Amino acid sequence: MRVMCGFGIILFLLLLPGFTQAESDSPSDGYAGDPPAANTCVVCHDSYELDSGFGGITLSGVSNNYSPGSLYEISIVMGSPGFDHWGFQLTAIDDQYAAAGNFLVLDAFSTVSENPYPQPDYVGQTEAGVLEGEGYGHWTVMWIAPPADTGTITIYCTSMASDGDGTEAGDYVYSTNRIIDEGADGPTGQSVFVLEPNHNFGIVPLNTTRNWTQRVYSVGTEPVEMINPHWQNDNYFTVVEPVLPLTLIPGDWVDFTIAFTPQLTGWWADSLSFGIPVYVEQSGLKVEGQGSFIMPPELFHLIAPLDGETVDGDSVHFSWQSSSNPDSMVTVVSYSLEIDTESDFITPTIYDVGEDTTYAVSSDELSNSELYFWRVLARDTNTPGTYSEEEWAFLTDFVSVEERGSTELPDDPIIVKTWPNPFNEQVTITFSLPYPALVEVEVLDILGRRVSVLHSGPMDVGNQTLQWRGAAASGVYLVRVTVPGTSPVLHKMVFLK
Incomplete structure (x- = not known):
C-alpha cells in the first residue's frame, strides 16, 4: 500500500500469470458480479464458463481497511494472447447492496454511471477505452471511500477479452472481488x-x-x-x-x-x-x-428597388448601404436578403449574400404580378445582427416585349392604364377581359391591406373602366383585379393629396 500525496491509498488491479480477456463494448449496469443478481458478461458472452480461460484478475496492493472519505486510485490491468479488444466493469457496495463511495474518471478511456442512491455506480470502458489493437487493457479511475459508519464494503470487478468480430461468441470473462473493512488508515483532517x-x-x-x-x-x-x-x-x-x-x-x-x-x-x-x-x-x-464591449452592426438603409416600385426584366437587382461594426473584436459584416409575400416575414426566402451589398434574383424565382416585401439583415459572429432601417415592397411585372406590343386581348385580365398617375383627386382604371367573368377589383395599401372594393360581380367581355377618388392619406396604392381561374393582377398608383 502506498499513500497518494499523503491523502489516499492506491488500489491496484494487477495482472495474474496468464491473461485476462475483456469484451469490446461496455456492458450495461449490473454486470460486475455484484449481488444480489451476481450477473457478469457471461450472461450474453456464454461461449465459455466464467473464469474458465488461462487468465485471471486480482485486486492487489490493497489494504484490508479503507479510510472513510479518503481518495484512492484504482489501476486496472489485463491482457491475453491473441486478443486485442478489452473491457471491464467495476463497482463498490456495502453489505446492504447500496452504493459505497463515489467514482471519478480521469480520461476518455473510462466512464461512470451516476445512479441515485442507494443504487450502485458502475465504471466501465468507453469506446476509446476498448484499446483496439493493444496487447493488454489498462485503465485508471479514482474512488472516494464512503463516509464513516458505512461498515464493510466489497469491490467487484468483471473483465473480458474479445476477438473483436462483432459477435458475442469466443470471448472470455473473468470476475473477482475484494472485501474491505472500515478502518482508520489514511489521512486525517479536512480536505x-x-x-x-x-x-x-x-x-x-x-x-x-x-x-x-x-x-x-x-x-x-x-x-x-x-x-x-x-x-x-x-x-x-x-x-x-x-x-x-x-x-x-x-x-x-x-x-x-x-x-x-x-x-x-x-x-x-x-x-x-x-x-x-x-x-x-x-x-x-x-x-x-x-x-x-460587443455591439451589433450599425443601422443601415435600403437603396433599390424603391418602395412600391414595379420591376420587370430577367431579374430583380437589390442594393443597400454597407453596415459597419463598432465592435473592435469583429471586423467582418455579412448580409442576408429576405423576401416574402407577407409583410410579417414569417416564412421568407433567405439569400446569403456574404459581404456584398448587391444581389440579383432571377425572375424565374419570383411570380409575375406579385407584391413582394424585402429587407436585409447585417450579421456578425457575436450578435443576432441588425435589420435594415426599412422594409420595402416591390411589384413584379415580368411581361415580354412581344406581349406589350400585342393588340390582341390577353388570356388573363391585365391593367392597361391608370390615369393620371400620380393623381390627387380621382384616378381612372381601365383593363380588358377576353371573356365574361366574375371580377373583383380592389384597392390595397402598400402593406396589402384592403382600402376599397371598386367592383365585385359579373363583367362583360372587352374593355372595362372604373374610377377611384383616393384615400385619406397620400402614398402608394395597388389595384388588384381578381378573376376566378387566373392569377390576381396588381398595378401600382401614387396618390398625392
Missing part, C-alpha cells in the same frame, strides 16, 4: 478534491452572465465546513450555488456553480478559496474570462 479546478469563460459581452459548474468532493476524515468561501480579487465572479454555509461529510460532494458577469472590458481572473487544505496542492476553483 477537498476538485477534478477540474480551472476554467476559462472566454469572451463574454459586458453585463451578460455565463455559468460554470464543477463538483467538489470531501476526501478527508473530518467534515468540511464551507462557511465563507471568498474570492481573492472579487472581480465579477460570484457563487450561484450552493447556498452557504454548508457541511460536507467525508465522501460527500457538492456542485459549485460560478457566474461571470463582466462590467468592464479587459481580462479578469480570480480564485475561490475554501480556506482549508486542498488535495494535490489545489487552492480552490480558479476562473478567468474576458469582458468585451
Whole structure:
C-alpha cells in the first residue's frame, strides 16, 4: 500500500500469470458480479464458463481497511494472447447492496454511471477505452471511500477479452472481488478534491452572465465546513450555488456553480478559496474570462428597388448601404436578403449574400404580378445582427416585349392604364377581359391591406373602366383585379393629396 500525496491509498488491479480477456463494448449496469443478481458478461458472452480461460484478475496492493472519505486510485490491468479488444466493469457496495463511495474518471478511456442512491455506480470502458489493437487493457479511475459508519464494503470487478468480430461468441470473462473493512488508515483532517479546478469563460459581452459548474468532493476524515468561501480579487465572479454555509461529510460532494458577469472590458481572473487544505496542492476553483464591449452592426438603409416600385426584366437587382461594426473584436459584416409575400416575414426566402451589398434574383424565382416585401439583415459572429432601417415592397411585372406590343386581348385580365398617375383627386382604371367573368377589383395599401372594393360581380367581355377618388392619406396604392381561374393582377398608383 502506498499513500497518494499523503491523502489516499492506491488500489491496484494487477495482472495474474496468464491473461485476462475483456469484451469490446461496455456492458450495461449490473454486470460486475455484484449481488444480489451476481450477473457478469457471461450472461450474453456464454461461449465459455466464467473464469474458465488461462487468465485471471486480482485486486492487489490493497489494504484490508479503507479510510472513510479518503481518495484512492484504482489501476486496472489485463491482457491475453491473441486478443486485442478489452473491457471491464467495476463497482463498490456495502453489505446492504447500496452504493459505497463515489467514482471519478480521469480520461476518455473510462466512464461512470451516476445512479441515485442507494443504487450502485458502475465504471466501465468507453469506446476509446476498448484499446483496439493493444496487447493488454489498462485503465485508471479514482474512488472516494464512503463516509464513516458505512461498515464493510466489497469491490467487484468483471473483465473480458474479445476477438473483436462483432459477435458475442469466443470471448472470455473473468470476475473477482475484494472485501474491505472500515478502518482508520489514511489521512486525517479536512480536505477537498476538485477534478477540474480551472476554467476559462472566454469572451463574454459586458453585463451578460455565463455559468460554470464543477463538483467538489470531501476526501478527508473530518467534515468540511464551507462557511465563507471568498474570492481573492472579487472581480465579477460570484457563487450561484450552493447556498452557504454548508457541511460536507467525508465522501460527500457538492456542485459549485460560478457566474461571470463582466462590467468592464479587459481580462479578469480570480480564485475561490475554501480556506482549508486542498488535495494535490489545489487552492480552490480558479476562473478567468474576458469582458468585451460587443455591439451589433450599425443601422443601415435600403437603396433599390424603391418602395412600391414595379420591376420587370430577367431579374430583380437589390442594393443597400454597407453596415459597419463598432465592435473592435469583429471586423467582418455579412448580409442576408429576405423576401416574402407577407409583410410579417414569417416564412421568407433567405439569400446569403456574404459581404456584398448587391444581389440579383432571377425572375424565374419570383411570380409575375406579385407584391413582394424585402429587407436585409447585417450579421456578425457575436450578435443576432441588425435589420435594415426599412422594409420595402416591390411589384413584379415580368411581361415580354412581344406581349406589350400585342393588340390582341390577353388570356388573363391585365391593367392597361391608370390615369393620371400620380393623381390627387380621382384616378381612372381601365383593363380588358377576353371573356365574361366574375371580377373583383380592389384597392390595397402598400402593406396589402384592403382600402376599397371598386367592383365585385359579373363583367362583360372587352374593355372595362372604373374610377377611384383616393384615400385619406397620400402614398402608394395597388389595384388588384381578381378573376376566378387566373392569377390576381396588381398595378401600382401614387396618390398625392
